[in-house]
Amino acid sequence: MAEHLLEVRNLSVDFHTAAGTVNAVRDVSWHLDRGETLAILGESGSGKSVSASAIMNLIDMPPGEITSGQILFDGDDVLRMTVAQRRALNGKRIAMIFQDPLSHLNPVYTVGWQICETMHVHHMPDDQARARTQELLRRVGITDPAAAMAKYPHEFSGGQRQRLMIAMALAMKPDILIADEPTTALDVTVQAQVLALLQELQQETGMGLLLITHDLGVVAEIADRVVVMNQGVVVESGNAAEVYRNPQHPYTRRLIDAAPGKGDTREERDRQGEPLLRVEGLQKSYGGFHALKGTSFTIMPGETVAIVGESGSGKSTMARAILRLDEPDGGKVVWKGRDLLAMPPKELFAIRRDIQMVFQDPTQSLNPRMTVFQIIAEAWIVHPDILPKARWKERVAELLVQVGLHPDMARRYPHQFSGGQRQRIAIARTLALKPRLIICDEAVSALDVSIQAQVIELLDGLRRELGLSYLFIAHDLPVVRDFADRVIVMKSGEIVEEGPTGQIFDRPRQPYTRALLAASLDPDPVVQAARRATRQSEGLVPA
Amino acid sequence: MIQTNSSLAKERGRLATVLRLLWADKFACFAALVLLTVVLCAVLGPIWLSDEATRQNLRGRNAPPFELERGLMYILGADQLGRPLLPRMIVAARNTMAVAAGAVICSMVIGSALGLVAGYTRSRWSQVIMRLGDVIMSFPSLLLAVIVLYMLEPSVANIVLVLAITRIPIYLRTTRAEVLEVRERMFVQAARVMGTSDRRIVFRHILPVVMPTLITIATLDFAFVMLAESSLSFLGIGIQPPEITWGLMVSQGRPYLTNAWWLSFWPGLALILTTLSLNLLSAWMRIALDPVQRWRLEMGGRKNG
Numbered sequence: 018m019a020e021h022l023l024e025v026r027n028l029s030v031d032f033h034t035a036a037g038t039v040n041a042v043r044d045v046s047w048h049l050d051r052g053e054t055l056a057i058l059g060e061s062g063s064g065k066s067v068s069a070s071a072i073m074n075l076i077d078m079p080p081g082e083i084t085s086g087q088i089l090f091d092g093d094d095v096l097r098m099t100v101a102q103r104r105a106l107n108g109k110r111i112a113m114i115f116q117d118p119l120s121h122l123n124p125v126y127t128v129g130w131q132i133c134e135t136m137h138v139h140h141m142p143d144d145q146a147r148a149r150t151q152e153l154l155r156r157v158g159i160t161d162p163a164a165a166m167a168k169y170p171h172e173f174s175g176g177q178r179q180r181l182m183i184a185m186a187l188a189m190k191p192d193i194l195i196a197d198e199p200t201t202a203l204d205v206t207v208q209a210q211v212l213a214l215l216q217e218l219q220q221e222t223g224m225g226l227l228l229i230t231h232d233l234g235v236v237a238e239i240a241d242r243v244v245v246m247n248q249g250v251v252v253e254s255g256n257a258a259e260v261y262r263n264p265q266h267p268y269t270r271r272l273i274d275a276a277p278g279k280g281d282t283r284e285e286r287d288r289q290g291e292p293l294l295r296v297e298g299l300q301k302s303y304g305g306f307h308a309l310k311g312t313s314f315t316i317m318p319g320e321t322v323a324i325v326g327e328s329g330s331g332k333s334t335m336a337r338a339i340l341r342l343d344e345p346d347g348g349k350v351v352w353k354g355r356d357l358l359a360m361p362p363k364e365l366f367a368i369r370r371d372i373q374m375v376f377q378d379p380t381q382s383l384n385p386r387m388t389v390f391q392i393i394a395e396a397w398i399v400h401p402d403i404l405p406k407a408r409w410k411e412r413v414a415e416l417l418v419q420v421g422l423h424p425d426m427a428r429r430y431p432h433q434f435s436g437g438q439r440q441r442i443a444i445a446r447t448l449a450l451k452p453r454l455i456i457c458d459e460a461v462s463a464l465d466v467s468i469q470a471q472v473i474e475l476l477d478g479l480r481r482e483l484g485l486s487y488l489f490i491a492h493d494l495p496v497v498r499d500f501a502d503r504v505i506v507m508k509s510g511e512i513v514e515e516g517p518t519g520q521i522f523d524r525p526r527q528p529y530t531r532a533l534l535a536a537s538l539d540p541d542p543v544v545q546a547a548r549r550a551t552r553q554s555e556g557l558v559p560a
Numbered sequence: 561m562i563q564t565n566s567s568l569a570k571e572r573g574r575l576a577t578v579l580r581l582l583w584a585d586k587f588a589c590f591a592a593l594v595l596l597t598v599v600l601c602a603v604l605g606p607i608w609l610s611d612e613a614t615r616q617n618l619r620g621r622n623a624p625p626f627e628l629e630r631g632l633m634y635i636l637g638a639d640q641l642g643r644p645l646l647p648r649m650i651v652a653a654r655n656t657m658a659v660a661a662g663a664v665i666c667s668m669v670i671g672s673a674l675g676l677v678a679g680y681t682r683s684r685w686s687q688v689i690m691r692l693g694d695v696i697m698s699f700p701s702l703l704l705a706v707i708v709l710y711m712l713e714p715s716v717a718n719i720v721l722v723l724a725i726t727r728i729p730i731y732l733r734t735t736r737a738e739v740l741e742v743r744e745r746m747f748v749q750a751a752r753v754m755g756t757s758d759r760r761i762v763f764r765h766i767l768p769v770v771m772p773t774l775i776t777i778a779t780l781d782f783a784f785v786m787l788a789e790s791s792l793s794f795l796g797i798g799i800q801p802p803e804i805t806w807g808l809m810v811s812q813g814r815p816y817l818t819n820a821w822w823l824s825f826w827p828g829l830a831l832i833l834t835t836l837s838l839n840l841l842s843a844w845m846r847i848a849l850d851p852v853q854r855w856r857l858e859m860g861g862r863k864n865g
Contacts, residue, residue, distance in 0.1 A: 340753055342752060342753070369754065369755030370755065374750070376746050376749070376750060377746075382747050382750045386849075386851055388851075395756070398760075399756045400754075430851040432852045446750070
């Protein structure tokens with residue numbers, strides 16, 4: 018009998034790219050036992066997914082190459098098995114679920130067919146497979162499983178799709194379930210439900226659960242042990258609570274320090290005087306769907322207002338309506354006493370400078386065919402009165418320094434930067450126009466935790482230096498806690514609750530706000546355990 | 561003065577970069593040389609060789625290639641009237657290029673301009689343009705050509721016109737489809753937030769993204785247009801003898817294929833080499849123009865494509 022259910026020993030994987038050989042992981046070892054949850058924690062590019070890909074035979078070779086190591090499953094080295102042997106293992110004894118369930122479900126087949134297929138592949142008769150599928154769907158909490166089997170993936174919500182993926186993975190009663198960022202694409206309340214489901218299923222079946230994540234909160238919620246990876250190397254491993262309380266490696270310490278939501282909330286501000294922006298009864302509907310149902314709020318000069326809510330709550334629609342990227346159906350947006358929505362195009366053009374936007378994904382919001390200089394200087398081509406052409410070069414260099422980049426980087430193209438650097442470039446571009454208000458639409462949610470902290474710090478510094486105001490749209494509550502003066506909670510196109518940050522986080526009045534707070538994950542396993550207990554006792558988030 | 565000097569230096573620097581990138585891809589380099597030769601033939605050939613190309617020599621009818629006794633002009637053989645093939649091909653390059661390049665450029669410019677309008681605006685014009693494209697597509701192109709060229713003089717200009725019209729919908733539809741997608745991308749939204757004018761968004765942000773696709777289609781179309789022109793010539797409504805094109809030469813040589821293959825083979829080879837070179841060059845251009853891909857060439861062109 019093998020010592021561990023699954024053991025990775027001294028695994029090294031190289032990728033041979035045109036720019037030279039990259040050591041994706043070096044000398045990585047960990048093990049997983051039955052009935053245990055192991056989390057591999059790391060930021061993007063840390064190689065946290067590579068060992069799981071090696072187990073599932075998902076590494077393309079070439080360009081990948083496993084240079085050394087063993088992967089022992091029940092004592093047998095997976096890497097020495099034949100292709101047929103590995104295929105028999107995959108799906109049957111080791112199953113995997115992915116981050117984005119929509120792209121891993123085939124849109125042209127019914128859900129029932131796809132789950133049955135896993136079982137057909139491993140030679141189960143059709144009638145048995147169908148019965149088992151129905152049972153699985155019931156188990157993962159899909160209502161009316163018989164009807165659900167005949168539906169197509171697009172007819173389900175994101176959380177339901179992840180449940181379907183879990184059902185599919187569990188079809189053959191695997192010994193090991195590998196979950197690669199299973200909840201990253203989901204809303205907080207749904208995330209809590211899916212994690213709870215995974216934990217229940219694990220206790221029921223006694224399988225080993227390998228969870229790959231970047232989120233300390235997820236680790237705190239569900240993991241027994243944790244392996245921390247950085248730049249292809251395991252820097253630390255051990256009991257999850259132990260590692261959080263007493264991190265040994267500087268990287269782990271940095272990661273834990275960077276986790277948002279620990280500091281004090283901002284003090285309440287005096288809100289006397291003329292607001293910078295006043296939104297009154299803003300409405301927008303798409304066909305019969307009312308995305309905004311007459312929302313109103315104000316932003317004072319120098320203030321940071323955060324809008325939080327789950328997907329579909331209308332928070333992004335609000336940003337787009339204020340900027341008139343989508344024309345709203347009704348209401349007023351008053352900027353310094355003038356209604357933006359009733360303004361002729363020429364005056365609107367002049368005001369465009371004052372309200373700028375930072376988008377969620379910097380990879381997409383920067384034109385890939387323009388250099389950084391061209392991207393930033395475009396602002397002055399559009400608004401020639403800001404700066405004479407002779408000073409462009411100098412000012413671009415200044416702006417790059419201001420957002421923490423090197424002036425020489427102006428000649429490069431966006432793809433030559435990391436995600437965090439790209440977001441800095443996007444911020445430099447908005448600053449080029451000297452705006453008064455910056456709307457950040459999920460501006461940090463695509464970034465790694467430590468990068469996130471840096472960008473937030475940058476935004477905060479700019480506010481102090483330049484007296485900027487922010488409308489900060491986010492789904493991530495801890496980030497908001499650290500950064501915002503006021504918080505607006507939205508749900509299905511309406512404002513549920515509004516108030517100073519301290520009040521919303523410490524004394525929420527509405528049940529929805531409470532549910533949202535209870536569902537968000539704290540990086541501290543002890544706090545998280547307590548939170549889970551209250552959540553269950555109050556029944557705020559039905560599992 | 562200093563300014564012009566520096567801009568001149570910048571220009572020279574850019575040319576050097578282009579040549580360096582071209583040198584990195586040996587196939588594209590070869591293709592560029594072939595195309596340069598074809599263009600030189602088209603420009604200079606008719607000036608020097610048009611007499612040679614039309615001189616009949618009935619004793620040299622269907623003279624086989626690679627025999628030097630009739631002179632260097634007959635190295636590739638002679639046609640059914642004893643006219644030497646080499647100078648004829650060189651002279652024919654002009655008409656062939658004029659028709660093909662003219663038709664491709666016209667259809668590309670008109671088609672993609674209409675496509676940009678149709679894709680970017682949501683006005684009624686977009687619908688009008690698309691239905692116009694449908695009308696052209698549903699009308700058999702050869703029938704259109706026959707009608708137009710029967711009523712008008714079958715000159716180079718008219719053939720270009722007919723061929724251009726029939727190829728417009730391809731660019732129109734491709735451009736519109738791509739614009740519809742690119743328009744929703746974040747960097748276009750970001751430009752709008754900045755207050756950028758529609759014209760600048762279309763030409764600075766959208767067109768450069770769509771352009772590689774259009775150029776690829778255009779090079780593929782080049783071959784199609786050359787063959788379409790030869791089939792028009794075959795029907796007797798294309799280029800009229802004594803004017804010559806490569807397509808016409810292929811179709812004129814067709815009856816003699818069994819006993820004098822060279823009549824069709826050499827112009828056919830010229831057609832293939834030209835289109836192949838265009839394809840290779842467009843593949844290179846797609847990489848060289850894309851900052852994300854350019855490193856493939858800059859690192860020495862070991863693995864391009």
